[in-house]
Amino acid sequence: MARTVAVPKDQQLTSRNWFGKASAGLILGYGLALSLSGLFAWFGPGGYGGPVKVQFNMWMMSPIWALVLSFCFFFRDGLRAWLWLGGANILAFGLLFAGRAVLA
Amino acid sequence: MRTDVVKMYKDVHTWVGIVSGLCLFIAFYAGALTMFETAVQGWASPPPNLPAAVSVEDTPKLIAATIAAHPEVAKEYEINLDVGPQAPARMTWHVDGPSGKRGDEIHFASALTPGGQLVVARQDETPVAQWIDVLHQQVGLPFDHEIAMPIMGAISLLYAIALVSGVIAFLPSLTKDLFALRIGRNLKRMWLDVHNVLGVFSLPFHVIMALTAVVFAFHDQFYDTQNAALYGGKIDAIWAEGRPKTQKHPPGAPVLTPAQMIQRIDEQAPGFRLLRIGYATNPKGQVQARLQGEDARYGMRGPTFGLATADAVSGDLIQSEYLPGHQVGWAAAVTGFFTLHFGSFGGPAVRWGYFALGLAGAFLFYSGNLLWIESRRKRMAKRNPTAVVQSRSTQVLGALTIGVALGSVAGVSATLAAAKWLPGRAEDLMAAHMWVYYAVFLSCVTWAFLRGAARAAPELLWACAAATLLVPLSSLLGVLGVVGWVHPESLIVDLTALAGVAAFALMARLTARRLAEGPTDSVWSAATPEPAVAG
Numbered sequence: 001m002a003r004t005v006a007v008p009k010d011q012q013l014t015s016r017n018w019f020g021k022a023s024a025g026l027i028l029g030y031g032l033a034l035s036l037s038g039l040f041a042w043f044g045p046g047g048y049g050g051p052v053k054v055q056f057n058m059w060m061m062s063p064i065w066a067l068v069l070s071f072c073f074f075f076r077d078g079l080r081a082w083l084w085l086g087g088a089n090i091l092a093f094g095l096l097f098a099g100r101a102v103l104a
Numbered sequence: 105m106r107t108d109v110v111k112m113y114k115d116v117h118t119w120v121g122i123v124s125g126l127c128l129f130i131a132f133y134a135g136a137l138t139m140f141e142t143a144v145q146g147w148a149s150p151p152p153n154l155p156a157a158v159s160v161e162d163t164p165k166l167i168a169a170t171i172a173a174h175p176e177v178a179k180e181y182e183i184n185l186d187v188g189p190q191a192p193a194r195m196t197w198h199v200d201g202p203s204g205k206r207g208d209e210i211h212f213a214s215a216l217t218p219g220g221q222l223v224v225a226r227q228d229e230t231p232v233a234q235w236i237d238v239l240h241q242q243v244g245l246p247f248d249h250e251i252a253m254p255i256m257g258a259i260s261l262l263y264a265i266a267l268v269s270g271v272i273a274f275l276p277s278l279t280k281d282l283f284a285l286r287i288g289r290n291l292k293r294m295w296l297d298v299h300n301v302l303g304v305f306s307l308p309f310h311v312i313m314a315l316t317a318v319v320f321a322f323h324d325q326f327y328d329t330q331n332a333a334l335y336g337g338k339i340d341a342i343w344a345e346g347r348p349k350t351q352k353h354p355p356g357a358p359v360l361t362p363a364q365m366i367q368r369i370d371e372q373a374p375g376f377r378l379l380r381i382g383y384a385t386n387p388k389g390q391v392q393a394r395l396q397g398e399d400a401r402y403g404m405r406g407p408t409f410g411l412a413t414a415d416a417v418s419g420d421l422i423q424s425e426y427l428p429g430h431q432v433g434w435a436a437a438v439t440g441f442f443t444l445h446f447g448s449f450g451g452p453a454v455r456w457g458y459f460a461l462g463l464a465g466a467f468l469f470y471s472g473n474l475l476w477i478e479s480r481r482k483r484m485a486k487r488n489p490t491a492v493v494q495s496r497s498t499q500v501l502g503a504l505t506i507g508v509a510l511g512s513v514a515g516v517s518a519t520l521a522a523a524k525w526l527p528g529r530a531e532d533l534m535a536a537h538m539w540v541y542y543a544v545f546l547s548c549v550t551w552a553f554l555r556g557a558a559r560a561a562p563e564l565l566w567a568c569a570a571a572t573l574l575v576p577l578s579s580l581l582g583v584l585g586v587v588g589w590v591h592p593e594s595l596i597v598d599l600t601a602l603a604g605v606a607a608f609a610l611m612a613r614l615t616a617r618r619l620a621e622g623p624t625d626s627v628w629s630a631a632t633p634e635p636a637v638a639g
Contacts, residue, residue, distance in 0.1 A: 005105070005106055005107065006106070006107045006108070007106055007107075007108060012108035013106075013108045013109055013112045014108065014111075014112055015111075015112045015113075015115035015116055015119075018116070026261075030329075034329055034330065034333050034334075035333075037330065037334070038330070038333060038334040041330075041334055041335075042334070046433070046434070049433075049434060050342065050345050050346070051342050051343050051345050051346030052346065052425060052433070052434040052435045052438065053433075053434045054335075054339065054342050054343075055434070055438045056434045056437055056438050057330065057334070058319070058323060058326045058327055058330060059319055059438060059441055061319070061322075061326045061330070062315045062316075062318040062319045062322075062326075063315050065261075065318070066261060066264035066265075066314065066315060066318060067268075069261060069264065069265060070264060070265045070267075070268035070269065071268065073112060073113065073116055073269075074109075096334075
């Protein structure tokens with residue numbers, strides 16, 4: 001019984017173009033960690049929760065950053081990684097700043 | 105699962121593993137030893153140069169006598185409630201060292217003679233346990249903290265990628281291979297089975313270590329960028345909200361004695377066993393009692409203790425966000441992260457468990473490197489079936505793996521043993537421990553390159569056994585009065601070291617056998633021609 005399946009050659013993923021994908025994961029993954037932890041900080045459970053929740057918000061950075069960096073290899077190439085993750089950053093930061101403006 | 109995805113993540117796993125594996129080996133080996141920081145500290149501490157500690161009930165006399173002789177101590181001093189080899193004095197305090205920097209303080213301790221005479225002595229802690237902890241934190245790098253931490257953070261990120269990629273690469277054969285440990289002629293198969301089974305079953309431990317280590321490396325950067333992007337630069341104001349509640353006592357109000365404080369804390373937090381009370385006067389003239397204690401029923405914020413602050417006059421708890429069992433909400437969650445990294449919950453059983461997981465982790469990285477070397481050999485053999493010579497890259501990585509891994513093991517043992525020899529012979533103990541470690545470590549790495557991985561492996565394993573034997577040997581010489589000292593409480597350290605000696609000797613013998621009997625084109629064969637650097 002085959003446990004793996006093959007896809008057409010032109011759609012196959014490869015580690016050869018790792019640099020574009022990994023750099024997007026590293027840089028934009030950090031941006032995503034920052035913006036998502038911000039959404040959590042202000043609009044997540046407990047809302048603004050004082051000095052102890054601030055520590056928890058900081059801890060959120062690590063798993064988000066590490067997950068994006070680990071899974072960014074699923075993008076077919078570096079350009080797609082930069083565009084998708086860039087778009088995700090714009091969306092998350094947009095929501096954060098818009099939400100903060102509404103709240104203020 | 106798509107074939108190309110598995111292949112891609114196998115490549116990713118290989119490369120992040122090769123780059124980070126050796127640093128992670130040192131971090132895990134040294135980290136496993138930090139589980140017994142207190143015991144190691146006790147083993148390495150010289151006998152006290154003071155009379156025996158007074159009882160807790162008589163401590164107020166000691167405090168009064170010390171402050172009468174040294175009024176400046178009144179502002180800040182500590183009372184130790186857990187007197188033992190690692191901390192023999194009841195009352196301690198410190199003054200700034202010559203550089204004024206943190207970690208450079210000069211420590212003093214005081215005691216009373218049976219006749220009630222005050223004795224004060226300088227009493228610096230032996231630095232070896234802390235030195236091993238720093239080696240762990242800086243993944244073996246001899247750089248300044250500011251330089252080593254970002255590198256450690258990068259290694260931790262690679263480690264996180266290695267975990268995800270390793271799981272993806274192993275997923276397709278998971279059901280087939282998970283419970284298979286094929287011991288037999290195909291040694292690479294066996295090593296791979298061991299690597300996989302260790303990796304999968306200790307995955308939760310490794311996920312915790314990777315994610316917490318990323319935070320330990322980058323928390324300043326995380327806070328700074330979050331402050332700018334999320335909190336409008338007002339994070340200092342947020343921190344100020346977390347300070348202990350203010351107290352209002354008339355200046356000079358009498359503070360509770362340690363015995364009274366123990367009783368007051370026991371009323372408010374039963375089960376929290378106080379280890380240390382730090383009396384400190386804040387700028388407003390109010391005295392706070394900074395409490396350290398332990399409670400094995402709960403996770404603890406520090407590696408060996410939980411924390412709280414009490415009003416030193418009334419004994420009321422004024423900050424209990426880090427008090428084991430009294431934490432709520434976010435504080436409990438954050439302490440959970442620290443606790444899971446430190447293994448500071450559940451008492452000695454969990455510490456031994458973490459010790460085993462740490463050593464297993466070190467073995468995981470070691471076996472990963474060996475697998476890379478073996479698969480490279482197979483690929484080379486396919487490309488050029490007549491060749492029996494190892495390529496230079498496998499020779500270099502083979503020597504580096506053996507030299508760094510076994511060199512760090514031997515170095516740690518040697519520098520620990522040196523703790524009984526250095527006092528009185530070295531001016532700067534911290535620096536002396538560093539020199540001992542790196543001298544042994546670099547000698548082992550050099551030896552591995554000069555001899556080649558194959559011949560060096562059993563030889564360096566014997567070196568590990570010998571270096572580790574120095575630990576109980578130094579204690580034995582302490583019994584005979586030749587050098588150093590010996591604390592009966594610390595016998596467990598000597599016994600554990602002896603178990604290590606036996607393990608290294610066994611590994612040395614097994615490796616030597618493989619060397620003689622294994623395939624000649626392996627990097628582990630003694631028939632390997634001349635080593636990497638000679639060519």
